[in-house]
Amino acid sequence: MNKFIRYAGVATLLWGIASTVSAAGPKISDLVTGGNKHNLSSLNKNITYQAQPPVAYGDEHNTEICIFCHTPHRAAPQTTLWNRSNPSVTFGRYSSSTLIIRRTSAAQFGEPNGSSRLCLSCHDGVTAGGVSLGAILNHQSINMGVNDRITGIALFDANKIKFGHHPVSFVYDNAVLNAIQADPEKATQNYRFPSIPQVKLDAGKRMQCTTCHNPHQNQSSEDTYLTPPNVGRKIAPFWVYGGAGNATSDHDAVCLDCHNIPTSSFPLQ
Amino acid sequence: MAKWNVLIALSLMLLSHAVQAASSSLPSHLDRQKLPYGCGSCHVGFDFRSGGGLDGCLTCHGSLQRRVKGSYRSSRELKDIESELKKNYRHPILESKGIHSSKERLPETDARTPRHADCVDCHSPHQVSSENRFAGIKGKQIGNIVADITKEYELCYRCHSDSANLPGLSTNKRIEFSTMNPSFHPVESEGRNLTVVSLLKPYREKRISPSEISTITCSDCHGNDDPAGPRGPHSSSYQHILRDNFSTRDNESESAFAYALCYRCHNRSSILGNESFKYHSQHIRGKQGGTASSGGTSCHTCHSSHGSTEYKYLLKFDTDVVSVSSSGMLKFNEKGMGAFRGECYLTCHGVDHNPKTY
Numbered sequence: 001m002n003k004f005i006r007y008a009g010v011a012t013l014l015w016g017i018a019s020t021v022s023a024a025g026p027k028i029s030d031l032v033t034g035g036n037k038h039n040l041s042s043l044n045k046n047i048t049y050q051a052q053p054p055v056a057y058g059d060e061h062n063t064e065i066c067i068f069c070h071t072p073h074r075a076a077p078q079t080t081l082w083n084r085s086n087p088s089v090t091f092g093r094y095s096s097s098t099l100i101i102r103r104t105s106a107a108q109f110g111e112p113n114g115s116s117r118l119c120l121s122c123h124d125g126v127t128a129g130g131v132s133l134g135a136i137l138n139h140q141s142i143n144m145g146v147n148d149r150i151t152g153i154a155l156f157d158a159n160k161i162k163f164g165h166h167p168v169s170f171v172y173d174n175a176v177l178n179a180i181q182a183d184p185e186k187a188t189q190n191y192r193f194p195s196i197p198q199v200k201l202d203a204g205k206r207m208q209c210t211t212c213h214n215p216h217q218n219q220s221s222e223d224t225y226l227t228p229p230n231v232g233r234k235i236a237p238f239w240v241y242g243g244a245g246n247a248t249s250d251h252d253a254v255c256l257d258c259h260n261i262p263t264s265s266f267p268l269q
Numbered sequence: 270m271a272k273w274n275v276l277i278a279l280s281l282m283l284l285s286h287a288v289q290a291a292s293s294s295l296p297s298h299l300d301r302q303k304l305p306y307g308c309g310s311c312h313v314g315f316d317f318r319s320g321g322g323l324d325g326c327l328t329c330h331g332s333l334q335r336r337v338k339g340s341y342r343s344s345r346e347l348k349d350i351e352s353e354l355k356k357n358y359r360h361p362i363l364e365s366k367g368i369h370s371s372k373e374r375l376p377e378t379d380a381r382t383p384r385h386a387d388c389v390d391c392h393s394p395h396q397v398s399s400e401n402r403f404a405g406i407k408g409k410q411i412g413n414i415v416a417d418i419t420k421e422y423e424l425c426y427r428c429h430s431d432s433a434n435l436p437g438l439s440t441n442k443r444i445e446f447s448t449m450n451p452s453f454h455p456v457e458s459e460g461r462n463l464t465v466v467s468l469l470k471p472y473r474e475k476r477i478s479p480s481e482i483s484t485i486t487c488s489d490c491h492g493n494d495d496p497a498g499p500r501g502p503h504s505s506s507y508q509h510i511l512r513d514n515f516s517t518r519d520n521e522s523e524s525a526f527a528y529a530l531c532y533r534c535h536n537r538s539s540i541l542g543n544e545s546f547k548y549h550s551q552h553i554r555g556k557q558g559g560t561a562s563s564g565g566t567s568c569h570t571c572h573s574s575h576g577s578t579e580y581k582y583l584l585k586f587d588t589d590v591v592s593v594s595s596s597g598m599l600k601f602n603e604k605g606m607g608a609f610r611g612e613c614y615l616t617c618h619g620v621d622h623n624p625k626t627y
Contacts, residue, residue: 251308262396
């Protein structure tokens with residue numbers, strides 16, 4: 001019996017270890033295997049948006065990693081030694097009429113701001129009147145080749161932000177949570193503040209792109225769904241959480257951290 | 270070596286147990302065993318326009334041609350709801366595109382709102398499960414509050430009772446089924462009539478033993494006519510989305526098929542054998558006894574299927590068939606409680622009942 005308990009204990013331990021193993025995505029500095037999409041260096045591999053290899057003296061910035069977003073000197077005032085112009089696009093805000101935050105804290109919820117606006121300095125595809133991804137502040141533009149603007153699924157234009165994308169830059173504080181809970185239909189959906197440590201609001205208690213996405217490090221190694229038969233379908237990258245070691249599960253864990261959808265069913269007689 | 274075998278076996282047992290537990294306790298759409306893409310199955314790339322809506326649902330629940338391979342895992346083939354929604358009698362779900370609003374509160378208070386039915390009017394996609402297809406549904410509006418729905422009929426009433434946009438020919442089902450009425454089919458509660466002699470077992474006026482059934486639901490009558498098809502009142506080949514045929518026409522030959530819906534619970538032999546009303550058979554079969562155009566009429570000519578605000582025994586005359594008597598009256602008087610005796614004032618098939626007493 002003791003043996004059984006011991007084996008069962010070890011088995012449980014192994015199962016626990018197996019279930020928490022996670023595989024993070026490539027580091028931003030990984031130039032050998034490459035693949036971190038936020039590393040726009042010409043030395044990176046297997047990415048779409050990438051600087052052209054240096055061809056002349058002065059082009060060596062093309063091989064740098066951080067320069068596309070950060071500079072150690074003469075940074076833009078926004079934050080984090082920022083090296084880009086502010087987006088000049090008017091995006092608007094997610095416009096669903098069912099959105100409680102739209103009604104309860106409209107003053108706090110408008111144009112994307114804070115770190116989300118910094119993300120949009122590349123992801124809007126048109127920042128500063130059509131300046132390319134290589135348009136950094138403190139050097140001449142870096143030649144990005146044909147893919148100098150973000151297009152396709154990674155592009156967040158006004159239309160997508162207004163009608164299709166999760167709202168960002170709204171304050172998610174007690175007042176907002178209470179307002180959501182007070183709505184008779186939303187009240188049953190168990191909204192809550194994030195509890196996974198990696199899922200964070202910003203200093204102003206606002207939900208930003210960075211609440212769910214870590215621009216430096218994708219915590220899941222996959223950027224596509226792994227489950228057969230449709231292996232290869234794209235999944236949004238750079239999830240902050242990698243506890244499950246599987247992009248879909250990590251993605252869902254982040255969603256469900258705030259959208260704590262109850263799993264117990266209403267009793268219907 | 271043996272120890273490792275035990276260890277591996279135990280690990281597999283624990284793993285399989287964990288997977289099974291997850292499968293059985295989760296709503297279908299939150300179950301990663303069923304939806305390999307998780308939230309991304311519907312909310313692809315966080316484009317919310319791609320989640321929800323009829324097209325979203327039909328990606329998995331539509332026709333085989335429409336389905337996206339690999340979107341779901343199921344031990345059995347999902348039912349094809351899309352084909353159902355093309356039957357003659359249906360909830361107008363395919364027609365609801367662009368009409369449904371996620372902020373609507375039902376019953377509808379604006380008479381100008383177009384009638385519609387969307388998947389999400391009856392199902393909450395996040396919480397629905399095969400065990401509870403209504404789990405998580407929106408509540409019913411009562412004044413300024415939204416009350417939880419716990420009975421199927423309450424869900425149906427959201428559209429079929431007090432809606433301001435109820436079509437002209439539609440009746441308020443809440444009023445028809447009210448337990449304050451002299452008679453009603455036992456949907457909201459057990460019925461009041463204790464002498465329904467035609468009831469087939471296990472149906473009974475009042476439930477005494479656990480095996481007896483004394484209340485019914487809307488979906489006992491309204492639902493798919495195809496027992497192999499998806500359950501529920503999505504559609505039917507029969508009028509009013511009924512699970513069986515129910516002819517409501519006049520001059521109808523009586524047959525097991527003509528009133529198949531009624532005969533699910535009410536014994537045909539008892540009714541045609543006049544066990545309750547003395548002239549039941551004559552009214553249903555006509556004087557010539559069941560040949561076409563013999564003057565037989567539908568159960569519906571004298572009985573409401575839902576309830577009667579005027580009379581016991583679900584009596585309610587269909588004024589498309591029945592008109593006033595020579596003295597201008599259209600009414601039923603009961604003579605002696607539960608004695609199956611009464612009198613009718615009406616005109617039907619040219620026969621003046623002024624009154625006819627039985």
